[in-house]
Amino acid sequence: MPRLVVVSNRVPLPSERGAKAGGLAIALADALQPGSVWFGWSGRRSVRGSATTHIQRSDGITYATIDLTEADYHSFYVNFSNGALWPLLHFRLGLLDFKSEDYDGYRSVNRQFAASLLPLLRPDDVIWVHDYHMIPMAAELRAVGVTNKIGFFLHTPFVPPSIFNALPRSAELLNALCAYDVVGFHTRTYCTAFLDCVAENLGVHADKDGRFVIRGHSVRAIVDPIGINADEFSKRAVEAARGSDARLLRESLGKGGLAIGVDRLDYSKGLINRFEAIGRFFANYPQHRREVSFLQIAARSREESGSYARLRRELDRIVGDTNGRYSEFDWTPLRYMTRAVKRDTLAGFFRLSRLALVTPLRDGMNLVAKEYVAAQDANDPGVLILSRFAGAAEEMSEALIVNPYDSDEIAEAMHIGLSMDLEERQERWRSLHKKVSVNTAERFCSVFLKLLAHPETHPERPSLRAIS
Numbered sequence: 001m002p003r004l005v006v007v008s009n010r011v012p013l014p015s016e017r018g019a020k021a022g023g024l025a026i027a028l029a030d031a032l033q034p035g036s037v038w039f040g041w042s043g044r045r046s047v048r049g050s051a052t053t054h055i056q057r058s059d060g061i062t063y064a065t066i067d068l069t070e071a072d073y074h075s076f077y078v079n080f081s082n083g084a085l086w087p088l089l090h091f092r093l094g095l096l097d098f099k100s101e102d103y104d105g106y107r108s109v110n111r112q113f114a115a116s117l118l119p120l121l122r123p124d125d126v127i128w129v130h131d132y133h134m135i136p137m138a139a140e141l142r143a144v145g146v147t148n149k150i151g152f153f154l155h156t157p158f159v160p161p162s163i164f165n166a167l168p169r170s171a172e173l174l175n176a177l178c179a180y181d182v183v184g185f186h187t188r189t190y191c192t193a194f195l196d197c198v199a200e201n202l203g204v205h206a207d208k209d210g211r212f213v214i215r216g217h218s219v220r221a222i223v224d225p226i227g228i229n230a231d232e233f234s235k236r237a238v239e240a241a242r243g244s245d246a247r248l249l250r251e252s253l254g255k256g257g258l259a260i261g262v263d264r265l266d267y268s269k270g271l272i273n274r275f276e277a278i279g280r281f282f283a284n285y286p287q288h289r290r291e292v293s294f295l296q297i298a299a300r301s302r303e304e305s306g307s308y309a310r311l312r313r314e315l316d317r318i319v320g321d322t323n324g325r326y327s328e329f330d331w332t333p334l335r336y337m338t339r340a341v342k343r344d345t346l347a348g349f350f351r352l353s354r355l356a357l358v359t360p361l362r363d364g365m366n367l368v369a370k371e372y373v374a375a376q377d378a379n380d381p382g383v384l385i386l387s388r389f390a391g392a393a394e395e396m397s398e399a400l401i402v403n404p405y406d407s408d409e410i411a412e413a414m415h416i417g418l419s420m421d422l423e424e425r426q427e428r429w430r431s432l433h434k435k436v437s438v439n440t441a442e443r444f445c446s447v448f449l450k451l452l453a454h455p456e457t458h459p460e461r462p463s464l465r466a467i468s
């Protein structure tokens, strides 16, 4: 078996794993066998930047990290990755802030990553690069002579040419993506959008299996939806629902029930629209007042960016307004916290909740939707309300699917969810649970790595369709 080398912007070091374990670390846990290497940014800023590679070993896995200088951190991470690419890939052209010096910084950091990784590579290593921060990584590795198999997985959506081409230098980035052997997406829609960009901008057409040849190099675009380890999450939820955090939450609710939302505090997650919908819900369906409280856990992220600070201020305002309007002295309709909680605690809270609101305006996949389903009690499952613009909606059609821009529709779905009889809740949950248990993190990794080893083979058909 060739050695696996994973590359991502942040490396979740074993020494740092605390309250918030990232989705990527959890998804890759099965693929990272002893002997594998995980390479990326340490999360630290230092004067020496990438000059030194720091090596840590844990459970047979090598974690190799480099620092960034303050200037690189801003141009590569804050400005280009999160200020230009992230809004672009989430269809938010109004928030796109492009500066050519930031793009140069982005390219330079990818070049530094390639230069630091090069001495660690062996000739038969398989390299798997993750996410939008690292699009040019393969092109930079090829430029220094690396001929290994290199795959890329994009965790965000991909956008059609009419959106993609709004980014200055978009053709350069698209060409850089074509330096990979395999490029993976969560959904058919994103994969098609990528192939449309390649056809329209580079004049190259793919065959029906997503293969194309550009400048003599074969590329394969694939659909490989990410999943979770549903059994493990379910066990965690059962255990945590009996724990002290769940008990305290239950006691605080009195006779009322719980509805929940869990998201990074990000404008792509549709929190403003969701909070407005909660106000509408209590206005339009007063019979549910006191019957349910909504808890939003929104761990702060990317605080150095102005658009995130504005989002926070707006959310603070809506929460104050909604609670001022509908609260009783012994009941709060909307509970809102911007601190992360432990993964176990989260699992227990999911199990307690009669409803989950997963209503991003756009989301590559959304793992919270899958975790909520995995955490439910088969005898009395809660109801998932899911945005049609989350990648997860492509497979999780038995959720109550809503337009996240339509507050009335979300409010109505909350009413339908809370009024749904046990039989229908169980029926919907059984179908969702089957999908979540089959399309696991392990399957995601093994499909990708098999195709990377043999890009000419037929993809394993996603098992969803086989089930339904």
Ligand code: GDG
Residues within 6 Å of the ligand: 019, 020, 021, 022, 023, 024, 155, 156, 226, 262, 263, 264, 297, 299, 339, 340, 341, 342, 343, 344, 346, 363, 364, 365, 366, 367, 368, 369, 371
């Ligand atoms: C990107 C794409 C795609 C959240 N709050 C806490 C916490 N979380 C955990 C959740 C879940 C993960 O973080 C979030 O994953 P999502 O998929 O929902 O969203 P992104 O972070 O935006 O991830 C997304 C994903 O990559 C994978 O490809 O699905 O579309 O945007 O696991 O439970 N965990 C803890 N405390 C919190 O407060 N412990």
